[in-house]
Amino acid sequence: MLASAVTCLAELGWTGSTVTVVAEHAGVSRGAAQHHFPTREDLFTAAVEYVAEERSRALRELPTPASPHAAVETLVALYTGPLFRAALHLWVAASNEPQLGPRVTALEARIGRETHRMAVELLGVDERRPGVRETVQGLLDMARGLGLANLLTDDSPRRARVVTQWASLVEAGLGD
Secondary structure (H helix, E strand, O other), rough: OOOHHHHHHHHHHOOOOOOHHHHHHHOOOHHHHHHHHHOHHHHHHHHHHHHHHHHHHHHHHHHOOOOOOHHHHHHHHOOOHHHHHHHHHHHHHHHHOOHHHHHHHHHHHHHHHHHHHHHHHOOOOOOOOHHHHHHHHHHHHHHHHHHHHHHOOOHHHHHHHHHHHHHHHHHHHOOO
16 A cells, blocks of 8 residues: 555655545555545655655665765665655645645654665765765755756766766765
């Protein structure tokens, strides 16, 4: 059910992703869906959180990337997949839905902290060093921007060049 909610949100946006649509996609009745998720907001908040947890688990299981370039590629991939697209739709909906806003804000703050922590681990850097925290956050902000650019068109050729350049900057800025 949660995976179907994320797929629907990424493909249909907030307005097209009703509980009925998600239940159909998941192959369950609307009543069964509402039994587990009383409101639409409960369903989509849980779905994005579920996939974010799966993403975190998968990243924790990755071996340390062989190079700064591989680490930057891994981090950028977080923002170019269906989870980011679904989260973006949820952010837009939260900006207009008062009952959804606080839930999404809290969820995104937690996910942001976890992503930052994972980035520090993937890059193998010491955040106590001056400028490291800001460099890692700049990398994540850049990755988010690449994810936004990828929403409308396949931006992979340009993205590959940007990732190469950022990997060089990260290596220079975070190296010993």
